[in-house]
Amino acid sequence: MDAFLITLIFVSIMLLYAVPGYILVKVKAVKPESISAFSRLLMFVCQPALTVYSFNKADFTPELGINLLIFLGIVTAIQLIFLGFFFLIFRKKFSEVRYRVATVATTLSNCSFLGVPLLEALFPDSPNVAAYSMMYFLSMNLLGWTVISALISQDKKYISIKKVLINPATISIAVALPLFLTGFKLDAVNGPFFEQLGIMFTVLGKMTSPLCMLIMGMRLATLPFKKLFTNWLQYFAVGVNQLIFPLCVLGIITLIPVDPELRLCMFVMSACPVASVVQNFAELIGEGQEAAANTVLLGTITSIISLPVLALLI
Numbered sequence: 001m002d003a004f005l006i007t008l009i010f011v012s013i014m015l016l017y018a019v020p021g022y023i024l025v026k027v028k029a030v031k032p033e034s035i036s037a038f039s040r041l042l043m044f045v046c047q048p049a050l051t052v053y054s055f056n057k058a059d060f061t062p063e064l065g066i067n068l069l070i071f072l073g074i075v076t077a078i079q080l081i082f083l084g085f086f087f088l089i090f091r092k093k094f095s096e097v098r099y100r101v102a103t104v105a106t107t108l109s110n111c112s113f114l115g116v117p118l119l120e121a122l123f124p125d126s127p128n129v130a131a132y133s134m135m136y137f138l139s140m141n142l143l144g145w146t147v148i149s150a151l152i153s154q155d156k157k158y159i160s161i162k163k164v165l166i167n168p169a170t171i172s173i174a175v176a177l178p179l180f181l182t183g184f185k186l187d188a189v190n191g192p193f194f195e196q197l198g199i200m201f202t203v204l205g206k207m208t209s210p211l212c213m214l215i216m217g218m219r220l221a222t223l224p225f226k227k228l229f230t231n232w233l234q235y236f237a238v239g240v241n242q243l244i245f246p247l248c249v250l251g252i253i254t255l256i257p258v259d260p261e262l263r264l265c266m267f268v269m270s271a272c273p274v275a276s277v278v279q280n281f282a283e284l285i286g287e288g289q290e291a292a293a294n295t296v297l298l299g300t301i302t303s304i305i306s307l308p309v310l311a312l313l314i
């Protein structure tokens with residue numbers, strides 16, 4: 001029951017962050033065409049900082065390193081299976097961008113922007129949960145900058161080694177990983193410069209959740225409110241993402257002999273609402289923004305029910 005209450009309170013507060021964004025657009029303090037700039041700030045600045053912050057919290061051990069690789073492999077395989085399955089279902093309707101967005105939205109969860117603070121709230125005494133969340137996010141972003149972008153845009157140019165290696169997620173991992181593996185901490189022990197550097201990454205990293213929700217509020221203000229609740233395809237994508245997908249993940253990892261902490265982290269992150277990166281990638285690519293925003297917003301709003309209920313399984 002503690003997990004239920006913590007999750008309920010957490011999701012409720014996250015939804016409140018969207019209110020200022022909604023108001024800013026409605027009073028014309030922020031123009032709708034500026035929303036994509038906020039998305040770039042989120043993806044190119046705050047998210048990489050969150051990666052460094054998360055690995056800076058964890059303490060490397062050979063056992064944890066192996067578990068992180070196992071985690072990365074399992075979650076990548078599961079996401080690819082789901083994406084492939086729904087691609088086969090919707091491919092004949094891919095001329096409509098909303099079906100492409102729905103295919104992506106069935107699988108990607110908000111494992112980073114909402115997952116990190118949620119895991120920290122649920123497991124405050126475990127510094128390693130943030131590192132697990134970054135492996136989930138790394139997997140999702142490797143797919144996002146390649147397979148997901150190709151699905152949304154229907155352009156195979158995104159399937160390339162360059163896109164896999166050069167993107168904000170992998171670059172931030174390349175910065176954070178050496179520090180993590182060597183045990184070097186950005187804290188006062190290593191001098192005032194590194195202490196302040198650590199504070200900078202912490203502040204920027206913790207901005208991801210509020211900024212993510214502010215962007216959602218801004219986008220909500222630009223959309224006809226009725227469309228948010230009247231499209232069956234959005235309900236389908238959200239239902240699969242926030243109920244079927246996490247339950248399938250739980251079933252699969254229950255059958256695999258893995259570390260209990262790994263199992264809990266993967267389940268919690270897979271239960272998070274439709275990933276805001278679905279909207280962010282649509283904004284960056286310039287296709288399907290409305291369908292993506294509606295699906296992400298619907299998923300985030302309904303997560304006030306789905307997340308606490310699924311948290312009971314913890």
